[in-house]
Amino acid sequence: MTTRSLGVVLNGVTGRMGYRQHLVRSILAINDEGGVALSGGDRVLLEPVLAGRSAAKLREICERHNLKSWTTDLAGALRDPDNEVYFDAQVTPARVAAITRAIEAGKHVYTEKPTAATTQEAVELARLAARAGVRGGVVQDKLFLPGLLKLRRLLDGGFFGRVLSVRGEFGYWVFEGDWQPAQRPSWNYRAEDGGGITLDMFCHWSYVLENLFGRVEAVTARVATHIPERVDEAGRAYRATADDAAYGIFELAGGVVAQINSSWCVRVDRDELVRFQVDGTEGSAVAGLRGCRVQHRAVTPKPVWNPDVPVAHRFRDDWQEVPDNEEFGNGFKAQWEMFVRSVVEDTPFPYDFLSGARGVQLAESGLRSSAEGRRVELPELVL
Structure with missing residues (x-):
């Protein structure tokens, strides 16, 4: 059995969900258990790089959990070849631009939902990821x-x-x-x-x-x-x-x-x-x-x-x-493990950007239904 490292840029962990569910109860918990177990028995340890706008908050989180890396320079973190995965837990309006930069940098992307504010933007992210040949995954924790x-x-x-x-x-x-x-x-x-x-x-x-x-x-x-x-x-x-x-x-x-x-x-x-x-x-x-x-x-x-x-x-x-x-474990952690296996073993990930786009489509259609007082049909989304 061998163990390898996977650099993960985490953007938005100063927020409640990003910090508690994704950093503490997923990333750190996975490493405490020896990493993500692959199908052949090898393991993957995650090397988090905390990204965000507040240097003080990022530094405090790193000191609290004895982490090494944080940055307010997202572009620099995305240029680092050791960082293979980008994760986004920011507020929705900031998400599309950051994910686009990560895809253009060749990173696999895992993100909170909604992936975008509009269906058009969400579908375009799915197309960008497909053209770039990177893995795109969306958090679907309720499952x-x-x-x-x-x-x-x-x-x-x-x-x-x-x-x-x-x-x-x-x-x-x-x-x-x-x-x-x-x-x-x-x-x-x-x-x-x-x-x-x-x-x-x-x-x-x-x-x-x-x-x-x-x-x-x-x-x-x-x-x-x-x-x-x-x-x-x-x-x-x-x-x-x-x-x-x-x-x-x-x-x-x-x-x-x-x-x-x-x-x-x-x-x-x-x-x-x-x-x-x-x-x-x-x-x-x-x-x-x-x-x-x-x-x-x-x-x-x-x-x-x-x-x-x-x-x-x-x-x-x-x-x-x-x-x-x-035994039922933490759902966020379980899906993180699935995504890491998908990236390292180059296997399909079921909860992809297109499924995330369908969620945005439903929300957008629901708002339109309410505004117009009518039933709204949802056409099938394709890349």
Whole structure:
């Protein structure tokens, strides 16, 4: 067994997601375990180079984790031949230009979603990567959640029969920032800074629905800005110009209908912050981040609507918990390992730039549907 190093430029790790999920819980965790295991038994250690605009923040992170390399000169980091991979966790408006520079420098690119603010830009990134012969990958972390992995197991086992519908609820109350600090950064609520729950979450729902139930072929959506004014990190009030809730109906290939509500203005009355109910001819399931419960047709109760009589039946008691049956690791880390293997072993990566472009297309179509008050069909994207 041999061990090699792979230089990775990480742009955007001073932000919450880039730091916690990608640097600490993925890159550093992989190295702590001895690197990414390849199919032949060899291993790959990752050599992170932290890039960004704030020298002070980058230096502090490196000192905290005993890392060697940081830079505010992204172009210089991309010129270094030892850096073979570029990762982007910046705000969306800065992403296209940085990824384009990385592709032109011959780097493989792994990026957070959305890959761009418009479908045209997202498709063009996919074309650039294809022409340059570099690997392009997009973070699709929800597919690695234990709850959705259990759904995948149920689908593979034929539990549902023919899937009829999917209903999803996602969100929680994000404080306005006046009497309690907000849990999300203020740019999330400014459209001019790339904010908006539709652009954020419809990209997720695109790959979740596609990989589990079928590609989205049409969308009908209504988006809203329920909270018109919020308070930023410095205590200054600002106008919320981005949508903070999106209510969507998605028509999938094969006839499945999905309905998903996404909101930062909802108080949680469910077991987890996200929940999907899948109903099929043979059975149903309810999945969250980690748990998944099922009800087969043979044990489905027979309710009768009668508003004049109190309901004595406890419907939730009729569901059975799906066992873990395996160890579930961090989904971000698992996908990082997949991408590194794809780069080093020169194998296809399923969650590529074109799949990322379909997420942007769904978000853009959802916003258009809401603005125009109509159903919007999604044409197939091609390179």
